[in-house]
Amino acid sequence: MAFIKRKGHHGDDLGFGNRPMGKDQRMMNADGTSNIKRIGLPFFRSADTYNWLISMSWTKFMSIxxxxxxxxxxxxxxIYVGVGIENLKGAEGETFRDQFFSAFFFSAQTxxxxxYGHISxxxxITSCIAAFxxxxxxxxxxxxxxxxxGRFSRPNAKVFYSKNMVVAPYKDATALMFRLANGRNNQLIxxxxQVVLTINELVDGLKKRTFMPLNLERSKIGLLSLSWTVVHPIDEDSPLFGITSEELINGEAEVIVLLQAFDDTFSQTVHSRASYLDENIIYNAKFVPAFFHDEEGATILDLSKLSAIEAI
Structure with a gap:
């Protein structure tokens, strides 16, 4: 498994440690969140409640x-039924169910x-309960x-990433590529x-998880208007030079993508992350063009084709 061109370096650690990962385990989920579960925390954490409520999904938030x-x-x-339904003037119903629903809707109005005034x-005691x-x-x-x-005003990036990476011919050699695009109509400038390859490797006779930054053809752009194909040339200096798909699978390889941009709508820096497993690296394939020009000369970006690839 010691096929990487250089040894791991502690300075490349992204904060996940150097423990090797098992089969089908990933350090970062596909949505960019860390695949880490925290235990041992107190049940009531008032300081984290706000962050928890504004960062959860809309479905969970509305359900809560x-x-x-x-x-x-x-x-x-x-409580109203226990105190006595006769203390709610205008509450109708002979059965317990009708009385309970009358008290329920009075509670909702209060x-x-x-x-509305038809129940008071x-x-x-009942007035004190209603006032409270x-x-x-x-x-x-x-x-x-x-x-x-807080949920609406919290700046975040909605960046779409291609489902897979491809290894395709590039300038008389090959390159590792993936695509991304802005999922909103705002401007990211x-x-x-940063793209980092992490893989299980034998270092000094021990199996460790090493992190190797991948040099990119272009690591910065001024404006993300169309899709951006991020390219890592696989030359002699690349950790992927001479590496086959089977060797990536044996090393439980994972490619982590860290993106930073400035959102001109909120005038703040936003971040986005993505992760690709070894099974998401497709050899001998290329991306299908995702944008074209219409009859009026406008450029049309089809985000549904962001992940579209074809065999070479």
Missing amino acids: IVIAYLIVNILFAT ISTVG PSGF ESMLGLLAFALATGLLY EISI
Whole structure:
């Protein structure tokens, strides 16, 4: 397995350590997140709650909002029924189910401060519960509004990467290539990219995970308007020189992509990451052109063809 042209260097470590990876294990997920699970943390981490809520997916976030809303209203509806449904003037229903739903919808009107008026609290205890619920509702909706603003205003890059890398002829030799494009209509400027090959290697008789930066034909561009084909020439100085697909598979190779750009919409620097396993490196293939010109002379970029390849 010691087929790499140079030994690993601690300065190349991306922060994943040098422990070898097992079969079908990856250091970075395809979506750019680290494949690391943290344990041993306290259950309640108030300092991380905000970051957790604004960084989770929209599906999970909306599910938490809806579930929390239902739980709070069910809790207060149970309290109103327990205190006595007769303390809610206008609440209708002879059965427990009808009474509970009347209390539930009164709770929903109170916590949102809508207050239609056909149901109102009667008595000191019920009025205190309703007053506390309305105060809780104001705080909860203010918090939810802040979280929504934080999610919408958080700058992030939506960069699409080709599904596979290809090894294709390039300037009388071969090169490792992949494509990327901006998935939004905003402008990304001053884009820089770093590509690192990580592979299991025998170093001084020990099996370790080594990290080797891949030199690129061009590591920076000024503006990402169309798709960008990132090229690593496989010359004599390349760690991939003379390496076959089988050797990459045996070494559990993984290529990590780190991208940095300036988003002119938010006037902030954004980051994007991607990862390719050895099975995603296709030999003797090339990318199909992803953009063309229409009859009016405008350039059309077809993102559905970003990953399209053909055999050579």
